[in-house]
Structure formats: C-alpha cells, structure tokens
Amino acid sequence: MVAFRNTDSSGRTGLLLRCVLFALLALGLIIVDKRYDHLQRIRRVLSVAAYPVQVAVASPFEGWAWFRESVTTRDALRIHNSELEQELRLAQFRLQRYEALEAEIQRLHALRDNTTGVAARFIIGNMMDVDLDAFRERALMNKGARDGVFVGQAVLDAGGVFGQVARVSQLTSEIILISDASHAIPVQINRNGLRTVALGTGNVGRLKLPYLPTSADVRTGDLLVTSGLGGGFPSGYPVGTIAKVKREPAQSLADIDVKPAAALDRSRELMFVWPSPEPEPSTFTLPVKAPNGAAPK
C-alpha cells in the first residue's frame, strides 16, 4: 500500500543512541516530577503554551452554546425569568433563617472559643470544554494562579462540595473531583456528628465510606457534611447523602454508599472558596499537606 520515499537506513546506531537519550531524558523528567517540586514552574510555563490549544478546542463549543443562548425566544426567556424569580423568593426566604442560624452559630463558636473558618471569599470559575483523561475524574477550569487559585483549594457547586484544586497554572487550573478514585475527603454525619473519610470510587454518582464499623449509627438518607478536619475543606458544606448501608455480620466494617450532593456530571459553574482568616491566631498550626500527593506550592 505504501511506497516509502526514503530508503536510507543511515544511522541504525544513531537511532538507538537517540532513542536511549530521549528515553533517559523522559525517565529523568518522571523521577524529578514525582520526587521534587522543581518542575512546577516549568510546567506552569508549558501550560501557558498549551492554553491556546485548549482555548481553540473549547471555543467552538462555547460559541455554539452562546449562539443557542442568544437565539432563544422571548417566551422561553420569560418562563425562565419567572422560574428564577420564584427560586429567588424561596432562597430569600431561606436566607432569613440562615442569617439567624449563622448568628447563633457564631455565638456558639464564641462560647466554645473555637472559631472554624466559614468561607468568606469566593470566585466563580467556568469549566473549560476540554477532556483531560477518560479514566480520571478531572476537569480544567478557567481560573488560575492569576486569580489567586491555589493547590488544595476547595471547589463547590450549588449543591455541595465538588472537588479541590490539584494543579494550578497561570490562567487555568485543574481540579480533581471528589468522585476520583484517588480522592478522599474528611466528612461528618450531620445527624450525630460521627466523623469519617469519604473516598471516591471513579464513578461520578457514588462515593463510599469504607472505614465505619458495622455497629456505626448510619442510616440511609443521612446528610454528610465536610468536617473541616485537615484544613483542606471549609467545614459544614454538604458532601452527599447516604444511599445504601450494607452490614455483613461476618465483616467488621460496613459497606456504605454515598450519593454526592454536587451535580458532579452536570455543573459547569463552580465556586473556588477561600477559608476566612482565623480571627485569633491559634496556638499551634500543623503545616497542612495537600491531599492526593499534590505538594503545596
């Protein structure tokens, strides 16, 4: 089928030599990237070079979405508008209660002399239309170091905790979803305060709680919230609800499935959250290492 133009077989040894050279270079990169932090800056620069490609890929899809949005009929807009108004009324109604509750919580915290950070500052980022890796739950966001995003930062959507920042470049950042198989998040059952760790499964619709004994007080429908332990995530945000509890008498640990509260497969607008600064310096703080091996910058 093919008539190759070039039959020069010069440099069989040259080929081997170059192959070994490049392979060693690549191996060196892998080891240095895995063991040390020096490549962070190089990667950041390279990511800026990759940005045009990512934008070129994402823009037709975004353009189409924009086009579809701009040709929606007046009727559709009116219906949408009335829906939004209704939602707003409901939200305002809830907010009144929320403010009262927040005040109460502040009082209680003051009583306990222990103020956990409630998120004070946030920015909203958009997911870019780019597929990263088919087998890992990652997403690329259009906010980066320029906007103050940092590694380990919590990312939320309207429903609850979405994930955290795994890698930051100048203009973009990569987030790891809470459903990624290598992600773990410290949680607490809202009903009774029981603390544990929720692990991702690699499946967008499911997390698991593998570390609770069969005797633990867990029921289907219980709400899980972040416990704030470890410092990675602000406390008190919903993570999911218990979907299934399986207790095998022969096993010492229960098999518990959790349905994530965030719309992990649908949300595109996400909030990057900054924990509020501690009002009073605590006596001793441990250096917090970002989870999933991503070293803090």
Add this chain to the structure above:
Amino acid sequence: MMREVRIRRLPMALSALVALALSIVPLPALLQPFRPDFLVLVVFYWSIEVPQAGGLSLAFFAGVALDVIKGVVLGQHALALTLTAAWATHLRLRLRVFSVLSQSLTIFALLTGYQFILFWVDGATGNPVTNFARWLAPIIGALIWPLMVGILRRLHDRQ
C-alpha cells in the same frame, strides 16, 4: 536521500498540532474510552515516512505536550512515545512491504506497547488506572491507521 533533499517540517508540526487538539476535543462520556491516540498515530506516520527529519525529537516533544495538556506526570507520554516511535522507525523498511492488514496489526502492537508503558508509569508513580477500557484505544487506533495514512499522505504530497 536523492529525491527528497529538502525536508519540510511544516506539515509535520501542523498535523501534530491538530492531533493534539483532537486528543482533548470533548466527546460524550460514553465515547471517551474509544478515542484513539491521534497524536501517537501522527508521530508513527512521520517516524516511518521521514525518519531523518527528527522523528524522535517530534515524538519526545509531542509526548511532553501530551503530559502537560493531560496534566499527568511530566515525561510519561514522552517516554512511551519515544520508545515506540523508535520501534516504528526500526520497523519502517518492513512496514513498507506489508499489506494493509499487516500494517494495521503492527500498528496495533506498537500502540499496545505505548499503552503498556503508560500503564507501567501510572503504576510506578502510584496512580494505577486498572480500567480495562484503556486497552480499547490501540484497537481503534489500528482500525483507523489506513485512514490516517491516507490523510497524512495527501498532506505530505501536496507540496
């Protein structure tokens, strides 16, 4: 070396860039495991067709680009692509006399080797992906190889 003295690098760079974009174009989640490694096929083509034009450097830098854009350990794709591109260059004289079917089978073997190196580096750096679906990409890649050769040959011959 007699017929073609000047080596044109523009089609090479252009096709590599397009393939890089294709490797991150959003697909429905259901189709994602079936995405062939476009950039790998392009690198194979150039290292078989014009090995003296620096196919291995192309392989290495294309690999680094994949690492950066996919956000994995730096050097992973570079290592896999360098080794398999060298293998493809080594086999190029034999590939020339092969039928379409044998060519596709050889490409399948190369792509499987590529996927295996990725798999190994994933495991060695502590993020094993033990999903069976990752072995689908070599099959799809081998199936579309004749098509890729047709397109790239046209691009290559145009000047």
